[in-house]
Amino acid sequence: MKQTFDFLVLGGGSAGYAAARTFHEHGGRVALVDGAEELGGLCILRGCMPSKTLIYSAEVLHLAQKGSIFGFEGETPRANLATMQARKKKVIAEFSEYRKGQLEDGRFSLFRSRGTFVDANTIILADGTVLTAPKILISTGSEVKVPPLPGLSEVRYQTSDQVLDLDVIPPESVVLGGGVVACELAQFLSRVGSKVTLLQRSPRLLKEFPQAASDALQRAMIEEGIQLELGVNFKKFKQLEEEKIEVSYQQNGEAKEIVTGFLFLALGRVPSVHTLELQNAGVELLPSGHIKTNDFQQTSAPTVYGAGDCAGPHEIVHIAIKQGETVALHALGKKVKPMNYDCLLSVVFTDPQLAIVGLTVHQMKDRGIEFLTASYSFDDHGKSILMEAKHGYVCVHAEKITGRVIGAECVGKDAGELIHAMSVAVGLRAGVHDLLKADWYHPTLSEIWTYPIEDLAEEIPEVV
Known part of the structure; x- marks a missing residue:
């Protein structure tokens, strides 16, 4: 059986749904193909929402355990993972049911199956159904990366899926990786009562973030009792008796090993595209495995688009949504701005949180932009001191001539909330003198x- 549509979407996550919704709003007939066990996408089901729900529970627990600092006594609270999981499931159910309802409300022809490309305008489903459309979007998301390390595929490792469903606290755990997922969930495991050792191949955590941000997080994690082993070279993974796993590695030329009953693999994610038969459509991949796209999310096959985690370059929900909307408008022939990441906003939900917006120092130097930077530490700020939230800093980057804010960093308590003041400034091209006109x-x-804004304003004359 063959069915024809105006637009065909593979994957019903954030990017896919945004594209399908936008295309439908302009009168197009849309087919959406999603063969996942549950509808909703990574963010709702196994990513943002479940992880942040559990991380926040662990943060509240961590504060309660520090009661003596704030002047109250009582029995030291402990984690009850079963209760945490029950709350998480309740929260997630509300979001997943809402998204499921959106996908099933009749606006789109929904096919609960997986598809492969026949050509750049045709998909065949598992049951033999053929779908055709002049424009197709690939938004199939990502999956856990299992790098070809000796013996890793032969041991019983855990992924973020299992960590987010834990109902029993492992006495100790070893985390492989030092990226966003590794850091967030390593701290979660530690705060609910597991003795955590984190093994990272890079010499620092969160290598994509500024060095000062990494340093601040590392100090906080070490202070909490997390053992950080950085700059390691994994040599071998071996399954032992009694469900134990031996990890052999080298660090600073010294051979080391650690045995654990809970090995958490958090060495990144890879695009979920390997079953799509992309070669039939002429869709090329980047060396990273992501789909190669232009600024309008078109692939090497002009009738095929890519968006979301499978395309990159930033695996962030609000970016996936923007990409999906861009795809739909471009496929419709509407006037649409190309994707631009100069105002990119990123947040890591560790404690302290890390947040950056706009251009980084490295990007500004590469572009030859003359800029000035000013910073201020949370350990010298009144509100953070009284909250015992002294880790971290804020930093503002402004153009040297105009004073326009082009980037900012925030590492500290609720940095993910605080950064939005600077996100507005970057997005609206506001200058430091403009920001000082507001009440704080x-x-x-x-x-x-x-404090950094005032410092920059003193160095940069106001343009009137």
Whole structure:
């Protein structure tokens, strides 16, 4: 059986749904193909929402365990993972049911199957159904990366899926990796009561973030009792008796090994595209495995688009949504701006949180932009001191001539919330003198931005 549509979407996550919704709003007939066990996508089911729900529970527990610092006594609280999981499932159910309803409300022809390319305009489903459309979007997301390390595929490792479904606290755990997922969930495991050792191949955590941000997080994690083994070279993984796993590695020329009953593999994710038969459509991949796209998300086959985690370059929900909307408008022939990441906003939900927006120092130097930078530390700020939230700093980058804010960093308590003040500034091309015209209430965490902003305003004359 063959069916024809105006637009065909593979994958019903954030990018796919945004594209399908936008195309439908302009009158197009849309087919959406999703063969996942549950509808909703990674963010809702196995990513953002479940992880942040559990991380916040662990943060509240961590604060409660520090009661003596804030002047109260009582029995030291302990984690009850069963209760945490029950709350997580309740929260996630609300989001997943809402998204499921959106996908099944009749706006799209929904096919609960997996598809492969026949050519650049044709998909065949598992049951033999053939779907055709003049434009097709690939938004199939990502999956856990299992690198070809000696013996790794032969041991019983855990992934983020299993960590997010834990109902029993492992007495100890070993985390492989030092990226966002590794750091967030390593701290979660530690705070609910597991003795955590983190093994990272890079010499620092979160290597994509500024060095100062990595340093601040490393100090906080070590202070909490997490053992960080950085700059390691994995040599061998071996399954032992009694469900134990031996990890052999080298660090600073010294051979080391560690035995664990809970090995958490968090060495990144890879695009879920290997079953799509992309070669039939002429779709090329980048060396990273991501789909190669232009600024309008078109692949090497002009009628095929890629968006979301499978395309990159940033695996972030709001970016996936923007990409999906861009795809739909471009496929419709509408006037649409190309994707631009100069205002990119990124957040890591560790404690302290890490958040950056706009251009990084490295990007500004590469582009030859003359800029000035000013920073201020949370350990010298009134509100953060009284909250015992002293780890971290804020930093603002501004153009040397105009004073326009082009980037900012925030590492500290609720950095993911605080960064939005600078996200607005970057997005609206505001200058440091503009920001000083606003009220900044005392005592708040947000007013910490005024210190670097005032320093920059003193160095940069106001343009009138």
